[in-house]
Amino acid sequence: MEIKVNFISQEKLNGLGEQEKLKFILEEVRKGQILVLEQGLTAEEQAKLIEMTMEKVNEKFSGIEMESYMSEKQNFWGRLLGKKRARMTIVGPADKIKTVYRDKDVIKAVIVGKR
Amino acid sequence: MGIFDKLSGWLLSIFGKRHVAIGIYGPPNAGKTTLANRIAMDWAGDVVGESSEVPHETRKIQKKDRIVIKQGKASLTIDLVDTPGIATKIDYHDFLEYGLDEEEAKKRAKEATEGVIEAIKWLDNLDGVILLMDSTKNPFTQVNITILGNLEARELPFIIAANKIDLNGSTPATLKSAFPKHEVVPISALNGVNMDLLYEAMVRKFGKKRK
Numbered sequence: 587m588e589i590k591v592n593f594i595s596q597e598k599l600n601g602l603g604e605q606e607k608l609k610f611i612l613e614e615v616r617k618g619q620i621l622v623l624e625q626g627l628t629a630e631e632q633a634k635l636i637e638m639t640m641e642k643v644n645e646k647f648s649g650i651e652m653e654s655y656m657s658e659k660q661n662f663w664g665r666l667l668g669k670k671r672a673r674m675t676i677v678g679p680a681d682k683i684k685t686v687y688r689d690k691d692v693i694k695a696v697i698v699g700k701r
Numbered sequence: 702m703g704i705f706d707k708l709s710g711w712l713l714s715i716f717g718k719r720h721v722a723i724g725i726y727g728p729p730n731a732g733k734t735t736l737a738n739r740i741a742m743d744w745a746g747d748v749v750g751e752s753s754e755v756p757h758e759t760r761k762i763q764k765k766d767r768i769v770i771k772q773g774k775a776s777l778t779i780d781l782v783d784t785p786g787i788a789t790k791i792d793y794h795d796f797l798e799y800g801l802d803e804e805e806a807k808k809r810a811k812e813a814t815e816g817v818i819e820a821i822k823w824l825d826n827l828d829g830v831i832l833l834m835d836s837t838k839n840p841f842t843q844v845n846i847t848i849l850g851n852l853e854a855r856e857l858p859f860i861i862a863a864n865k866i867d868l869n870g871s872t873p874a875t876l877k878s879a880f881p882k883h884e885v886v887p888i889s890a891l892n893g894v895n896m897d898l899l900y901e902a903m904v905r906k907f908g909k910k911r912k
Contacts (some may be wrong), residue, residue: 629850
């Protein structure tokens with residue numbers, strides 16, 4: 587059983603506009619990829635990603651599993667723009683990744699691989 | 702500003718009478734429609750919609766306008782907006798377990814996805830939100846975190862209502878410790894427990910003029 591997880595750098599995502607970034611994430615997830623984003627999504631980006639996901643849900647794609655730790659502290663640009671960003675976001679297809687436990691400090695997830 | 706505006710502004714600041722649009726948000730099956738019905742029955746003698754154990758029963762925005770909530774000399778007029786549950790995934794197979802046939806389940810799933818989109822878009826039309834969580838469940842879900850983050854980002858006043866305190870396994874204290882910076886009101890929308898506390902919080906929080 588082989589499980590692939592893609593770690594996406596902050597530089598890669600920073601080079602994309604919001605719409606491009608979310609489209610990239612959703613396209614990768616729809617291909618079955620599990621992504622770990624070095625720089626997490628803002629709450630607004632998370633909501634937008636949920637909206638975009640819902641537009642794509644069908645009989646073969648049931649949606650996403652997403653987990654983020656929101657940062658308590660905002661950086662300079664966050665304070666300026668009033669946006670709180672997740673420290674890290676994990677996102678994958680709902681049929682491949684399942685959160686089994688979560689509290690404010692720990693996320694436990696199971697990745698389901700096909701034999 | 703005329704003298705009438707000044708006088709009405711002064712009276713508003715004292716008695717807090719305002720007309721605001723308040724949305725009820727949360728994950729599916731948190732009891733949003735049950736709460737909307739409880740509020741509408743208590744103050745307008747009417748219901749907003751039907752509730753069900755099958756998730757995503759509410760798949761379109763439901764509204765009840767001009768509900769007047771009174772607290773002593775203060776009152777608050779609200780347009781109550783009951784929203785579809787927000788989810789990151791909707792699998793029609795889940796509905797089959799509730800006895801729906803395949804066609805019904807697929808139709809429900811499709812409508813539910815549209816409902817999620819509509820609920821998120823409606824955040825832009827509101828003056829305040831009741832974020833409803835099921836107090837028998839872990840509050841640290843992505844849906845709760847995402848809604849809360851969006852309310853904070855939009856600077857929308859909100860109250861967290863910890864619902865289903867009538868059920869075994871309810872731990873409203875867990876919700877309070879999970880969100881220590883926010884007001885959490887433990888309620889049972891079904892049995893009407895602590896609704897007086899929620900109404901007091903609503904008039905106090907949503908009656909204030911937003912900056």
